[in-house]
Amino acid sequence: MSPRRFLTASALSLAVVLPTAAHIDGDEPLQSLRQSYFALVGMNFGPMADMVKGKIEWDQATFEGWATDLAAIAGTNVERGFAPGSSEGKTRAKPEIWENMDDFKEKLAELREQTALLAEAAGTGDREAIGAQLGATGKACKSCHDDYKSKDYLY
Numbered sequence: 001m002s003p004r005r006f007l008t009a010s011a012l013s014l015a016v017v018l019p020t021a022a023h024i025d026g027d028e029p030l031q032s033l034r035q036s037y038f039a040l041v042g043m044n045f046g047p048m049a050d051m052v053k054g055k056i057e058w059d060q061a062t063f064e065g066w067a068t069d070l071a072a073i074a075g076t077n078v079e080r081g082f083a084p085g086s087s088e089g090k091t092r093a094k095p096e097i098w099e100n101m102d103d104f105k106e107k108l109a110e111l112r113e114q115t116a117l118l119a120e121a122a123g124t125g126d127r128e129a130i131g132a133q134l135g136a137t138g139k140a141c142k143s144c145h146d147d148y149k150s151k152d153y154l155y
Contacts, residue, residue, distance in 0.1 A: 038078075
């Protein structure tokens with residue numbers, strides 16, 4: 001690996017690790033797990049949306065990497081971060097999650113399905129299909145936000 005590629009890879013790794021590490025709180029590990037998971041989802045989804053909208057230059061390989069990473073992140077078992085008793089503290093999670101856990105898990109399953117389809121679409125290079133699937137993935141994200149994410153931090 002060339003020194004330039006190594007430095008670029010290192011910088012990108014830090015860009016992902018540092019925001020995630022900022023969420024770690026030893027007093028509220030389950031809340032930290034959730035916040036880290038959603039920070040990583042956003043750090044991958046946001047730039048993809050910007051690329052599709054033309055806010056940043058299109059780079060097929062980069063988009064594919066983000067889509068692959070997003071699908072892997074979405075597959076992480078974030079449900080363990082919503083254990084009984086973890087509804088309090090530094091969180092944007094609404095109490096309705098614990099009242100409707102089956103629905104919440106269905107929405108997570110839909111997110112996972114859509115992110116997998118996005119990674120698949122990204123691999124085709126068909127920008128129209130990619131844009132459509134990015135929209136479907138965003139819709140899956142939003143459905144959960146609408147029902148289960150507080151607009152304001154509770155701390």
